[in-house]
Amino acid sequence: MTSKEVRRHNEAVYTDLEVGDLLEFKRGMYSHWALFIGNSEVIHLSGEDDDGLGEVDRTHIFTISGVTFDKAIVRRDNFWDVAGDDMVYKNNSNDSKWKSLPPSQIVERALSKIGRVGYNLIFSNCEHFVKWCRYNMERSDQVESYATGLAVGGAIAAVVGVVAWLGSGSKDQTKERKSEH
Template sequence: MFTRKKKTVSNPTETRKHKGETLSDIKGTKTHNGETLSHKRVKETAEEKLARAARIKEHNEETLAKAKPGDMLKFDRGLYCHWAIYIGEGRVIHLAGSEGDMNDNASDVKVREDSFWKVAEGDLVDVSNDKDDRWDPYPPDEIVERATSRLGRVGYNLVLYNCEHFTSWCRYGKSQSDQVDRVAAAGSELFGGGVMQIYDIFKGLVNPSYVGMASKEVRRHNEAVYTDLNVGDLLEFKRGMYSHWALFIGDSEVIHLSGEDDDGLGEVEKKHIFTISGVSFDKAIVCRDNFWDVAGDDMVYKNNSNDSKWTPLPPSQIVERALSKLGRVGYNLIFSNCEHFVKWCRYNMERSDQVESYATGLAVGGAIAAVVGVVAWLGGESKDRTKEKKSEH
């Protein structure tokens, strides 16, 4: 978290139109037909400041006039963009602190309703529903309802749950931030692919319930997945920090490697004992359960993505292999977890992508940390030698 103290100029490449004239961002300054709109323009007179503010205000009046309930609004702060959902009558809902977009006090950042002009703060504002090209938006009244349902909810994380994550969730049901993804991609280009793997791992820490995914929406998603299932399909149950895996055998049933009800976790529900949450791993057992019981309130996905690498066995043989292991006890997080089991059933390959991703991400992270440590040590040694030479003289 950091406090927004002063406006900072931006460096985007987008171009806006204002009554047929260009409002573009070039080399860190906003321009209007060649006139600078930058907050940091050198030698800008009082008259020029007033003229620039008037042009921005006129642009924002046009934005407000064409905005419709459910639209995503992008407020250009310069270094970053703030996001809000327009709900009509000049009002927006957004994730922000009481004193502005960001605040050092995380408990002060919550979903709020404010006037369009209060949030604008003299910055350029545009309707930005660009993600419609990727995902189908909810109906306008449902978008507004989703935003309203989160009012007062406290919570903020710059990387995993910021104002853009919130507005994307309201409009598309997808908690996603292009700003953060671009930074992560840039880091990956600079330091290697391991950065993206680490980022993906941390994104996995966000459970749908953390970003406000209502249970009825999860159910609607899971019903769509269920209707598309075929015998022998692999199922991935998103638990937040990790994924649980099962094999669909038809008639609403799955076979999976699961912890037992009474394996030392007290009152914890069975669905939370899967894979890495178990304590007495020697009690994990291959069992047969109802699809909906295993899903609980978590999102489920059909995931046969490894079909592109390995040829799956015939459905009847996949099910036969799974049934042959019913009641078998045994678990190892690294070598024999629930994902290893289902992939052995489908491909005769005991592999776990999530274990390999964790291992690669940690290895890259450790390597980067080691390099940083060496550089810091060399820097310290260099300073010490410099001091010694000075003392000799």
């Protein structure tokens, strides 16, 4: 998509926003999340110039409680600055299964955390933060879907390994039977 098309898309999303809406900023393999508080402002858990990951040594990207992630902070920023060149989506998709708090309470919760420092990719990321504000639940569908994918992939690999092992055993038994005759 061209930058004009992205801008047009984001403007359409922006005009439909209400205070307390969750925003998902698509950034390739992951999404950044923020909470719309009105007047072109969002509150989100972010690093100085990014989503909380900062200039992290890639070897620490999956650290469970690495000190390198502590530079992220809950902050208030301009919607357009956070959006940059990324596609933005209003994403209150969990409203169908969880009860949303009233907009004024959502914003109050978010504002109460301004300046809080800390980030954890698995347990306390930007998505956990905004869902806590809106639903009083720290959840991350991204983390859960990656974890499920890893678990399913591991289970499939284990089954394939067992089937291959059993298959090799039956071949050995077939060879033994043929050599006996």
